[in-house]
Amino acid sequence: MTDSTNPAPGTIRVRFAPSPTGYLHVGGARTALFNWLYARQQHGTMILRVEDTDAERNKPELVQGIIDGLQWLGLDWDEGPFYQSQRLSLYVDAAQKCLAKGSAFLCYCAAEKYAGGDHAADGASATEKVRRIVRCSCRDGKPSNPDVKPAIRFRVPAGKTVFSDAVFGDREFDNEEIEDFVLLRSGKDGAEWGMPTYQMSVVVDDIDMRITHVIRGADHLSNTPKQVLLYRAMKSEPPIFAHLPLILGADKSRLSKRHGATDVNMYRTEGFLPEAFRNFLALLGWAPGGDEEFLRTKDLIERFSLSSVSRTNGVFDRPKLEWFNTQYLQKLPIEDLLPQVEAELKRSGLWKEEWSSGPGHEWFSKTVDLLRPRVRFLPDFSSWSRAFFSDDFEIEEAGKTKFWKDPKVPELMRALADALAALTEWNHDACDHASRAVAESGGVKAGLLINATRVAIVGQSVAPPLFDTMVALGQERVVRRLRAAFP
RNA sequence: GGCGCUAUGGUGCAACGGUUAGCACGCGGCCCUUUCAAGGCCGAAAUACGGGUUCGAUUCCCGUUAGCGCUACCA
Numbered sequence: 001m002t003d004s005t006n007p008a009p010g011t012i013r014v015r016f017a018p019s020p021t022g023y024l025h026v027g028g029a030r031t032a033l034f035n036w037l038y039a040r041q042q043h044g045t046m047i048l049r050v051e052d053t054d055a056e057r058n059k060p061e062l063v064q065g066i067i068d069g070l071q072w073l074g075l076d077w078d079e080g081p082f083y084q085s086q087r088l089s090l091y092v093d094a095a096q097k098c099l100a101k102g103s104a105f106l107c108y109c110a111a112e113k114y115a116g117g118d119h120a121a122d123g124a125s126a127t128e129k130v131r132r133i134v135r136c137s138c139r140d141g142k143p144s145n146p147d148v149k150p151a152i153r154f155r156v157p158a159g160k161t162v163f164s165d166a167v168f169g170d171r172e173f174d175n176e177e178i179e180d181f182v183l184l185r186s187g188k189d190g191a192e193w194g195m196p197t198y199q200m201s202v203v204v205d206d207i208d209m210r211i212t213h214v215i216r217g218a219d220h221l222s223n224t225p226k227q228v229l230l231y232r233a234m235k236s237e238p239p240i241f242a243h244l245p246l247i248l249g250a251d252k253s254r255l256s257k258r259h260g261a262t263d264v265n266m267y268r269t270e271g272f273l274p275e276a277f278r279n280f281l282a283l284l285g286w287a288p289g290g291d292e293e294f295l296r297t298k299d300l301i302e303r304f305s306l307s308s309v310s311r312t313n314g315v316f317d318r319p320k321l322e323w324f325n326t327q328y329l330q331k332l333p334i335e336d337l338l339p340q341v342e343a344e345l346k347r348s349g350l351w352k353e354e355w356s357s358g359p360g361h362e363w364f365s366k367t368v369d370l371l372r373p374r375v376r377f378l379p380d381f382s383s384w385s386r387a388f389f390s391d392d393f394e395i396e397e398a399g400k401t402k403f404w405k406d407p408k409v410p411e412l413m414r415a416l417a418d419a420l421a422a423l424t425e426w427n428h429d430a431c432d433h434a435s436r437a438v439a440e441s442g443g444v445k446a447g448l449l450i451n452a453t454r455v456a457i458v459g460q461s462v463a464p465p466l467f468d469t470m471v472a473l474g475q476e477r478v479v480r481r482l483r484a485a486f487p
Numbered sequence: 488g489g490c491g492c493u494a495u496g497g498u499g500c501a502a503c504g505g506u507u508a509g510c511a512c513g514c515g516g517c518c519c520u521u522u523c524a525a526g527g528c529c530g531a532a533a534u535a536c537g538g539g540u541u542c543g544a545u546u547c548c549c550g551u552u553a554g555c556g557c558u559a560c561c562a
Contacts, residue, residue: 019562054561107560134558151560168492177490177558185560198562222491222557245493245555252554280499283511287500294511310500313555317498320512330525374524403522450521462523 012044013212016070016077017202019051020062023263024069026316027217027247027255030281034244035215036075037282037304047209048080051202053195058085069264073274074297082209084201091196094204094234095152095184103233104183106150107138136180149192152184154199154230161225166213166242166306173225181226199223203230211239215306218243218313242306245285246313255316271378272321273340276328280321284314294327322376329372334365341368341381348382350389367472370464387458388472395485399455409452410486412442416453417482426475431467456485 016032018024024032039046048070052058067081084091098104136153144150156179162172185194196204206214221243231238249259261267267277279295287310288295288303295303329337342364345351354360371385387393403409419434439449450466457478463469470478 017562021562051562057561109560153560171491173491179558182560194560197560202562217556218492219556220562223562243492248555250498254555283499285499287510289501312493312500314500315498317512320499323512326524376524399522447521454522460522464523466521 011212012039012042013047013210014039014044014215015047015049015080015206015209015211016075017049017051017205017216018066019054020059020066021054021057023062023265024066025255025262026264026281027262028066029069029073029264030247030284031215031217031244032070032075033073033278033281034242034286034304034306034309036077037301038213038215038306039078040301041304044212045079046075046077047082047211048077049082049205049209050080050084051198052083052085053198053201055195065265069268072268073264073278079209082205084196084205087201087205088196090208091201091204092184092193095193095196095200098154098183098233099152101233102155104152104154105136105139105141105180106144107136107153107180107182108142108145108148108150109136109138134176134179139180149186149188151182151186151194153180153182154226154233156180156226156229161228163224163228163238163241165221165224166240167245167309168218168221168243168311171221171224175225175229178226178229183230199226199230203227203234206239207231207234207236213240213242213306215242215244218245242309245310247284248313248315250315250317252313252315259316260318267321271344271380272325273328273332273337273378275332275336276324277321279328280324284316285310285312294324294331326376329375334369337372338365338368340378344378344381345389348379350382350386352389363472370468370472374462374464384460384462387460387463388469391477393459395455395459396461399459399461402461403448403451403455406444406448406452408442408444409448412438412444412449413452413456413482413486415442416449417479417486420470420475420482421479423475426471428467428471431470435467453482457481 014035016028016035018028018032036046038044048067050063050066052060052063063081070077095104099106135156138153139155156175159175160172161175161178162170164170181199182197183200184196187193205211224241224243228238247255249255251259255262261270264277268274275297278297279300282295282300282304286304286308288299288308342351342355352360355364367388368381371381371388375381375384382389416435416438419438420431423430423434435449435453436446439446442449451461454463454466454469455461457473458469464472473481
C-alpha cells in the first residue's frame, strides 16, 4: 500500500476517462485532479480519453463541457483527447483474439435474457429479485443460431483473483462471484459486431496506452477483478490500481442534483475561483501530513500521495467550499485575481478599457485589493461593489433607514460635501480629518457621520472602511454623490 | 437477495497499541471596530454497538448495525 513501484521519473502514465453521458460532475473532477496531481508530481504523462461506447446515452456535444471544466480547474493533459468510438477495431480484434485462445466464447442468448435480472429489480423488493446468472449456458458451446447474432463473453476461470490497490490494499475475490461478462456486444442492423463493453475497451486502451496507474472512483473496485482477469488473458501485467472514495451529499447518499450543483461548470458560473475549488476538492478524501489546509498548487503537487488517500466516502461540504473561496479571494496574488475580476466586469458590462493599463490599471488593482476581503464570489464585484465601478447604482432603503434616521444627517452631509470639496489633497488622512472636523462642529459622534456618508457615496450600509472608499472613488465622485443625495 | 468496501464531534481530516483524542469548516461567546467581513482569544461537540486479543485498545480480530458500491449486450 505504498505509492509502490517508484518507477523511473517520467515513466508514470495516468489517464482521466470520462464518458460523455453528462457534464463534468464533482466526483469526476476530483478523479481528474488526483490523476493530474500524481502525474505532475511524478513528472509523468496525463492522458484524456473519452469513453463513448454507449451509443444510447452518449451526447457528443457534452465533451466540450467536460473539457471546459477541466481547463477551468487548470487540469491539463499531455495526450489526447482520444475517443474510443474511433478505436473500435482495436476492441473487436482483442475480443476475437480472446475467442481464438478460448478465454472467451460466443453467446447466442438473446440480450433480453440478461436485461432483466438483478439490475432491473434494483428498486424492487428483495423477494422479487431474480437470481443472478453467473455462468452463461453458452460457455461450453451452444449450437449457433443463424437468427441471432452472437455477443462475445469472457470465460471466467475457476479460482481467485487478487490484486493490490494503492489505496485499499490487497484485495481477493472469488471468481465464483464473477459472471461471464460480455466483451463485445452483438451486432445490430446487419453489423457483425456491436460496441465493446466498458470492461473490454478500458483494458484494451489501458494496455495500448501503457497506463501505469489507474486512478478512478471506488465504484469500480468491484469491477477490478474482471479487468485483472482480462489483463491475464491478454498476457499483460495489470497496472497499479488506486480507487478513490466516493463523494456523497449532506445526507450521505450518493451526490445528486437534489444536494445542490453537481456540475463543475455551475461553480464557475456562481463565481468560485478555480484555485479555491481545486484546493477544496484535493482535501476531500485526502489530507497532507501536518495541519495545513490552505495549499497552493505547488504544495498540493509536492505533498500528494496515493497511500494517504482516505478509504472513507466523503460528504461534499458547501460551507467549507465557500470558506476556501473567501480565503483565496483574500490571499491569491493580486495579479492572479485581477484577470478574473476583469472577466467578471466584462460579463456584467461594467468594464472600462482605461483600467487595462497605466494609472487606470493601478487604480483598478488598488480598488480590487480594497474590495477583496469582503467579497464572497466573483459576481459580487459587479453587484455588491457596483458603486466602485459605475455611477449607475441605487441607494438601498435599508441603508437609509439604518443610518439616515438622525434629523441632523442632511445638514451634516451638506457641510461634509463642502469641506471635502475644499480639500486640496485627496488621501486617507485628509478625508479623515475633514470628516471628523465636520462631525465635531456638528456636535455628533464621528460614527454617525461616517455611516451616513457611506450610504450616500456607495449606496449601501456595508462597504470597505470609509476613508479608503473615498480615496478609491476620488474627490469629484464623492462630492458629487454627496450633493446628489442631499441637494 | 449475493458479493464487496467503509465506520473518530454536524462536516473534512490527525492520532497508525499507551495523548487531557489534535487541526480545519460550521456553530456559540468575547476582543478589535467606522458598517460588514477579515483577524485574535475562548467554548460546546466524536472514537456506531457488542464480544474478544492485550498489562493496556480509536488503533488488531470476530459479530451486529448503518451507509455506500458492484451484481447490464451502462460507464
